[in-house]
Amino acid sequence: MKKLIFLFILFTTIVKLEAQQSETLTAEQMQEDINYYFDFLKNNHPNLYLKYSPAQYDSLQQETIKKCTLPLTHQAFNKVLFDLNCYFDGHTRIQSNYLWGNNKSFYFPYFRILNDSLFLNNEIIQTVNNMDMKEVIRDIEKGASSWENHPNFNETRVNLYTSLYLSTFYNIKPPYYLQLKNTQTNKIYVDTIAERKPTADFNLPFQFKFYPEESIAILFYNSCALSEEAQKGLKKALDIAFKKIKKLKIKYLFIDLRLNEGGSIMNNELIFNYLKSKKYVSTLHVKANIHTIPQAIAELQERNRLYLEKNKSNFWKTFKMKRLIKKLNKKIPSVLSTGIDVLKEKIPANRRGFKEKVFVIQGRKTFSAAVKFTLATKQQQVGLIVGEEGGGPVCFSADGTCYDLPNSKISFSCPGTYAWQTPEIPTKNGFLQPDIKYDVFGKTLEIEDYKKIIQLSKALEEQ
Structure with a gap:
């Protein structure tokens, strides 16, 4: 029933x-x-x-x-x-509320986009089922990409949407017949890609893996978007894993963020609680749209009023809140005129965390709150960044909310704040650079990869 x-x-x-x-x-x-x-x-x-x-x-x-x-x-x-x-x-x-209908995503091999050409290994894809693929990709890029994202991240999004676009807007479904041009011989030929299930990305939000004989532990941190239940699960898993790390006397911890496309930075803090770090002091600048400031101030003042009402019998809590309110009120004119709040940020050192070597692996899919994880790794001197450039810059508009358009009910997301810190961590075009460049995209890293990264880190220390 x-x-x-x-x-x-x-x-x-x-x-x-x-x-x-x-x-x-x-x-x-x-x-x-x-x-x-x-x-x-x-x-x-x-x-x-x-x-x-x-x-x-x-x-x-x-x-x-x-x-x-x-x-x-x-x-x-x-x-x-x-x-x-x-x-x-x-x-x-x-968002794509009404785009796909009943069309589903089919398998299509991952291709690189270089200089307006689509590369499948050493071949250039010219057509799919007689459709010019350059035209299709230009169409997909309009909706899938963003000027702010790293080109490699945009490339992954284009690949994600390719089969959906082909089936929905071009009536092309498997089997795919690809006209390919070999870059070395210039030979043109047709190859067939039959329908098959794609190899799914590992989609658990987090998991540990241990190599005790090599003194290596790996935390696959695949998402910062965790439900309340998943948060509790992460806390429990971290507690168990770091007790095991201590018992096994693990010397090398790898934190893999290659599949992590973001969520809440608050979940990052759960992990940093277990890692040794140095004190970090900075000035945090938080910008909001000036049209939203009056309401935000009114909501904050109401929360403060309720706090004082609730704790009016507690002299110490009331004293501290009144002192804080006085400081906040002094800043209101400046925030109202500029939309920018300036805060001193002091993150204390964590001397009780994991004291051995930490490697944070980032890839082209590392995005949003996961990029903030890599940034905090550098700021607090937790460990080394390994891999390639991440999918997004270190400074971006965040704290987004979803809304609906009034007539069509199509959804859209809009961020609420834009934040940056001084002093700035060095970047290239806004993207955090790895300390150790290593080919990590689309690979299942084996024990030999981890050992090679460790050797590269030792060579880096000797420079």
């Missing part, structure tokens, strides 16, 4: 989605949604004009409206808006 109920709910959900996709939106409804989106970002985004000027966004807004002068389905309108993503930072995105 439960199975029948589940199937009925699934069927009605699919029917409802299909109905919404086929429903048309009027030009007036779409114009209202487009204006709502751009106005919302202007009034809420903390650092919207980092790349493009207000005039450029106004022009983009009008161009988008011109594409919607006739009624469109939810799916077609979602595609128009999705194509805007390349013009915004990595945390400001139109």
Whole structure:
């Protein structure tokens, strides 16, 4: 009976989605949604004009409206808006609520994008089922990429969407017939890629692995987006694992962030509690949209009032809060005019944490809160960064929330703050550089890889 109920709910959900996709939106409804989106970002985004000027966004807004002068389905309108993503930072995105319908993702081999060409090993992909792939990729890049992301991260997103785009917008499904050109011989030939299940990324949020005989432990930290239950699981796992690390006298700890695309930086702190670190003092600058400041101040003042009311019988708590409120009130005029709050940040040293060598492995998928993990590793001198450049810069707009457009109900995300610290940690074009460059993308690292990284670190110390 439960199975029948589940199937009925699934069927009605699919029917409802299909109905919404086929429903048309009027030009007036779409114009209202487009204006709502751009106005919302202007009034809420903390650092919207980092790349493009207000005039450029106004022009983009009008161009988008011109594409919607006739009624469109939810799916077609979602595609128009999705194509805007390349013009915004990595945390400001139109979602794909109505894009895919019943189409599913098929296996397609990972390809590199270099100088507008698609490389599959030593071959250039020219067409797929007689469709020019350069045209397809240019289409995908509009929605999948962001000007802020590392090109390698954008490449992974393009690969993620390729089969969905082929099936949804080009009616191309497996088997795929690829016209390839060999870069060494210039020979052109056709190869077939039959449908098969992709090798899934390891999707547990965290897991430990031990090589006691080599004195090596690995923490696969695959996500900073943890539920309350998962947080409790991580705390428990860390406690058990570090007791085992101590018992086994582990000398080398690897923390693998290659699959970690972010979440909450608060979960990072659970791990840093177990790692030896040095004191770090900095000045933290937090920028918000000036239109949001008055409400934020009012909410903070109300929380402070409730705290004082609750603790009015406690002299010491009341005294400390009143002193803090006095300091905050002095800053209000400056914050109201600039939208920037300046704070002194002092992170104490952790002398009781793991005292041996720590290696943090980053890759092109390392993004958002996971990048903040690598940044804190450098700031607090916890260990060495290994691998390649991460997927996002160390400074970015964050603390995002999802919203819905009023008519189409298409979802979009908008960050709330933009933060940076001084003194700055050295970067290249905003991206944190590895101390030890090592080929880690798409590889299952074996014990020999870890041993080689250890040897490279010793050579680095001797320089």
